[in-house]
Amino acid sequence: MFCGLEKGWLPTTLLGAMLALPLSALAASELPASVANGSLAVVTNVTGKAALLHAGRRHGVVALDLLERSDELALEKNSQVEIAFFSGIPRVFLLSGPGRFALRADAVVSADAGARIGVRDLAQAWRTVQIRPGMVGRASVALRGSSAQALPVQAPVGLQLEEALDALRWQPPYGRGPQNWQYAVRLIDADGAVVFSAVTRDTEVALPATLTWLREQPYLWTVKASADDGRRAESATEFRLVDRTTQEHMQLLSQIAQAAHAQRPDADGTAEQVLLAIALEQAGLRSEADRRWRALAAARPAFASFAATPPREP
Numbered sequence: 001m002f003c004g005l006e007k008g009w010l011p012t013t014l015l016g017a018m019l020a021l022p023l024s025a026l027a028a029s030e031l032p033a034s035v036a037n038g039s040l041a042v043v044t045n046v047t048g049k050a051a052l053l054h055a056g057r058r059h060g061v062v063a064l065d066l067l068e069r070s071d072e073l074a075l076e077k078n079s080q081v082e083i084a085f086f087s088g089i090p091r092v093f094l095l096s097g098p099g100r101f102a103l104r105a106d107a108v109v110s111a112d113a114g115a116r117i118g119v120r121d122l123a124q125a126w127r128t129v130q131i132r133p134g135m136v137g138r139a140s141v142a143l144r145g146s147s148a149q150a151l152p153v154q155a156p157v158g159l160q161l162e163e164a165l166d167a168l169r170w171q172p173p174y175g176r177g178p179q180n181w182q183y184a185v186r187l188i189d190a191d192g193a194v195v196f197s198a199v200t201r202d203t204e205v206a207l208p209a210t211l212t213w214l215r216e217q218p219y220l221w222t223v224k225a226s227a228d229d230g231r232r233a234e235s236a237t238e239f240r241l242v243d244r245t246t247q248e249h250m251q252l253l254s255q256i257a258q259a260a261h262a263q264r265p266d267a268d269g270t271a272e273q274v275l276l277a278i279a280l281e282q283a284g285l286r287s288e289a290d291r292r293w294r295a296l297a298a299a300r301p302a303f304a305s306f307a308a309t310p311p312r313e314p
Helices: 012-017 022-030 124-128 246-262 273-282 284-297 301-309
Strands: 039-047 050-054 058-059 067-068 072-075 080-085 091-096 100-101 108-110 118-123 153-154 158-160 167-170 182-190 194-200 204-205 219-227 232-241
Touching: 012 108, 039 273, 039 301, 050 067, 072 080, 072 091, 080 167, 080 273, 108 118, 124 246, 124 273, 153 232, 158 284, 167 182, 167 219, 246 273, 284 301
Parallel strands: 158 232
Antiparallel strands: 039 067, 039 080, 050 058, 050 072, 072 100, 080 091, 091 118, 100 108, 153 167, 167 204, 182 194, 182 219, 219 232
16 A cells, blocks of 8 residues: 555555465565665665765665665655665655655654655565675676686576576677687586587577476586687586575566566656565576666666676676
8 A cells, every 4th residue: 555646656456466376485475584784675766866874974875775774865856766665564665855754663754844755565575585785785786797708608507597498698709700600509417418409600599498407406508619710619607497486486576576567667666676686686596687687777777887887707
């Protein structure tokens, strides 16, 4: 249920439709939230100019700032700050300036008569998202680039969701165009058996839909490149499919985020998309999380600085 008259903020009625999912996902959604170092909330979007007063220091509010009890925010005219709150009932607060606001144990309150606050409930499944400073700090979610190797692999790398295992992808050797290269790829299971192989001149190859994946088991895939002029390059990496409970829980959160976006396609609300990216990070699904961060960076000015941050190793 919402308070305030912010345009585009409508009642959230997701649980009735979205929680008709596997029991393991429902059980996971009831886990308590873990709030680190006294943090109560995270900034999920900023429009305009706003300042944060924390521990006697003042700085500009940016996306993914963590907020603690007694922090204060000052918003200029026509500015807005969206905050996902985890203490007590999961909620999103939309603060509109001009005015000052203060965080309390389970809410944000206005300190000026003209300061406006919109409130909406979040689905209870978001209580599982852990606010970790090292995970959602501005530097730690910088968009990650490819490894500095002669033949960089892209995906899959590391933990994976089942639906993401549709193709093997890499970049041309030394950044050169693919027209002069031929690639031989192999996919090897935990027993050392080659379960898929192909030769192509493209920089990706689709995986057969008939492949049967074993969860939590390592898979190795290799790509060897050979050029018409005799040059060679090769690379290899591993990935694993996440456990069933994690798979179902991420599906639940993704469906909730999609439904929330469908409700407010033109609104400034980005909370569910940000929380989904954080949840993927905390589950170790870094490749999928990066895809979400890139989408936010492309669509929301508050996240644009991520695209300008030097990439880090995956």
